[in-house]
Structure formats: C-alpha cells, structure tokens
Amino acid sequence: MSSDEFALIDRYFKQAVEASNLNSNELGIGDDCALLQVPEGKQLAISLDTLVEGRHFPEGADAEQIGQRALRVSLSDLAAMGAEPLWLTLGLTVPSACEDWFERFSRGLLQAAHEFGVTLVGGDTTKGPLTLSLQVHGCVAPEAALRRDGASPGDSVYVTGTLGDGAAALAVLTEQVEADHASQEYLLQRFYQPRPHIKEGRLLSGLASAAIDISDGLLADLGHICKASAVSAELQLEQLPLSNALLAIASDEQKVQWPLAGGDDYRLCFTMAPQQQHRLQQLMDSKLLKATKIGEIVSGSGVHCFNRGQRLELSAKGYNHFGNR
Ligand code: ADP
Ligand code: MG
Numbered sequence: 641m642s643s644d645e646f647a648l649i650d651r652y653f654k655q656a657v658e659a660s661n662l663n664s665n666e667l668g669i670g671d672d673c674a675l676l677q678v679p680e681g682k683q684l685a686i687s688l689d690t691l692v693e694g695r696h697f698p699e700g701a702d703a704e705q706i707g708q709r710a711l712r713v714s715l716s717d718l719a720a721m722g723a724e725p726l727w728l729t730l731g732l733t734v735p736s737a738c739e740d741w742f743e744r745f746s747r748g749l750l751q752a753a754h755e756f757g758v759t760l761v762g763g764d765t766t767k768g769p770l771t772l773s774l775q776v777h778g779c780v781a782p783e784a785a786l787r788r789d790g791a792s793p794g795d796s797v798y799v800t801g802t803l804g805d806g807a808a809a810l811a812v813l814t815e816q817v818e819a820d821h822a823s824q825e826y827l828l829q830r831f832y833q834p835r836p837h838i839k840e841g842r843l844l845s846g847l848a849s850a851a852i853d854i855s856d857g858l859l860a861d862l863g864h865i866c867k868a869s870a871v872s873a874e875l876q877l878e879q880l881p882l883s884n885a886l887l888a889i890a891s892d893e894q895k896v897q898w899p900l901a902g903g904d905d906y907r908l909c910f911t912m913a914p915q916q917q918h919r920l921q922q923l924m925d926s927k928l929l930k931a932t933k934i935g936e937i938v939s940g941s942g943v944h945c946f947n948r949g950q951r952l953e954l955s956a957k958g959y960n961h962f963g964n965r
Pocket of ligand 1: 670672760
C-alpha cells in the first residue's frame with residue numbers, strides 16, 4: 641500500500657473506528673489485525689461477497705451508491721442466517737487512488753454501516769480493476785441460526801417482501817424496458833439500496849425451519865434449501881408477491897421470469913413447520929414482519945411450479961409457456 645493510499649484509508653475509513661461501538665479492549669483499523677470479542681454464548685457468522693465493476697454494478701456507477709449497495713448486499717447473508725451484524729472487513733481494489741472516489745464510496749459505505757450497526761475493522765487496498773470484497777461478521781446463538789438444511793415435508797414456504805424487483809431494476813438500468821417516473825424511482829432505490837432483511841431474519845430465528853436470501857432468483861435459491869434439506873418444494877405462482885412498479889412495466893412473461901429467475905432481490909425465502917405458523921401470524925398481525933406464503937415443502941427433490949393448480953414444466957430457455965398470470 642502506498643503512502644497515498646495510507647492517507648486515504650486514514651482519512652476516510654479510520655473515522656469508522658472512532659465512531660464505532662468497539663469495546664475498549666477491542667482493536668479496529670490500524671494494526672496488523674483487528675481484535676474482537678464474540679459475545680458469550682454466540683457463534684461467529686461470516687460471509688464474503690465480491691463485487692466487480694461491470695458485472696455486479698454498472699461501469700461508472702456513482703461511488704456512494706456502490707458503497708451503499710455493496711454493504712447492504714453483503715449483510716443480506718447475515719440476515720438469512722438470523723445473525724446480528726457486528727463487523728466488516730473490506731478488500732478494495734481500485735484503478736487509482738482517486739480522492740473524490742474514496743470520499744464518495746466511504747460516505748455510502750459508512751452510512752450503511754451506521755444504519756445496520758456494523759463497524760469497519762480492517763481491510764486491504766490494492767491497485768487494479770475496480771473490485772470490492774466485503775467480509776461481514778455477525779453473531780448468532782447456535783440453536784437460533786437459520787440454516788438451509790432444516791426444511792421438512794409439511795412445512796410451508798414463505799418470502800419476505802416482493803420478488804423480481806432486482807431484475808426489473810436491471811432491465812430499467814440497461815434500458816431494456818421503459819418505466820414511468822415513480823416505478824423507475826422505486827426500482828433504482830431497490831437496486832442501489834436494497835434493505836437487507838436483518839430484522840426479519842432475527843425475528844424468524846428459532847421459528848423458521850430453513851432460510852436463504854434470494855440473490856440468484858427464487859427457483860435457484862429455494863432449490864438450495866431443497867437440496868440441503870433433501871426435500872422438494874411446490875410453488876404457487878399466482879401467490880408470488882409482486883410490486884406495483886414491476887406490475888407496471890413487466891410483460892406477462894417477465895412477470896413470471898423476473899420473480900423466479902431474476903436475482904438481486906435480497907429478500908428471505910424461508911420454510912416453517914405448521915406448529916410455528918400461529919407465531920408467524922402474530923408477528924405479521926403486529927406489523928413486525930411482512931411475509932407471503934408461496935408454497936409447500938413435500939417429499940422428493942427439486943422445485944416444482946403450479947399456476948392455479950396446474951403443474952408447469954420449467955425449461956431453461958424461457959417461461960413464456962407458463963401462461964398468463
Ligand atoms: P498490512 O500490510 O499489515 O496488511 P496494510 O498496510 O494493508 O497492513 O493496512 C494497514 C491498516 O489499514 C490495517 O489495519 C488494515 O486493516 C487497514 N486497511 C487497509 N485497507 C483497508 C480498507 N480498504 N478498509 C479498511 N481498512 C483497511
Ligand atoms: Mg495488507
């Protein structure tokens with residue numbers, strides 16, 4: 641790391657530690673390692689995400705928005721585990737030590753860190769094509785962690801929030817579809833500032849039998865739960881929750897394809913045994929949690945889709961034969 645970069649880290653990131661909630665016996669940025677205390681009785685939950693310019697966010701995207709999005713997306717994995725976010729380390733590869741970029745990026749990143757109670761405790765900075773690696777660390781009681789392998793036949797399948805907005809936003813960003821002003825604003829907000837469902841994950845911990853965050857599309861991600869739990873899922877497509885913005889801009893085909901295969905939604909898909917569902921209903925009635933039941937877990941393998949009771953065969957090629965919703 642050059643003296644330029646040291647100065648930038650000091651100026652823009654070290655303030656994170658000064659404003660942090662580290663204990664007096666803990667250590668953040670500035671030494672060879674951070675020193676951190678995992679709360680008693682908890683396990684450390686760790687996840688790493690890498691974002692590459694041009695692949696995970698558009699080239700030339702605003703640095704503040706990239707900072708916001710990068711952390712929010714990474715925290716979604718902690719949400720899916722039912723974990724409480726604690727710390728962040730940042731691997732930063734930048735083409736040049738551009739002060740303006742650092743200033744804007746750190747502003748977005750640290751704002752999101754503050755919002756979700758995460759402290760930046762260290763990282764590494766190198767030169768190269770713009771790439772961000774964020775490792776988030778959280779804690780969760782071992783018995784409360786929401787793993788992928790706990791779903792059983794008879795459980796119901798739910799999703800928190802609406803599906804398909806990530807893909808809809810990408811279609812708007814890449815100008816593949818046109819959107820009215822209100823839809824565009826909503827979708828771009830969903831893209832750059834997805835809210836990791838941390839609160840939902842923590843409410844569900846101990847209640848849900850399995851959970852995953854939806855980053856690659858519902859079919860793929862629910863498929864991971866099915867595989868890990870050795871079960872099958874039956875989805876009712878007419879029950880998938882869609883936003884007004886998506887409904888306003890999507891073709892009939894996209895109304896099925898985006899929520900099922902679009903990705904970048906960062907909602908939680910979870911399963912729950914019948915005996916826990918009254919507790920979920922209480923959480924929903926008291927407006928602590930929004931969730932929609934979208935299907936059932938059965939024995940077998942894979943994810944199967946139904947539209948108004950009729951089974952649909954999925955093909956990798958497209959979804960236009962799904963019929964109208
Ligand atoms: P070392 O050579 O010992 O690995 P570095 O020179 O890479 O240390 O970093 C010095 C300090 O600055 C370390 O505490 C490191 O965690 C921190 N740091 C470096 N890059 C970043 C970054 N992108 N974000 C946060 N902290 C960083
Ligand atoms: Mg280093």
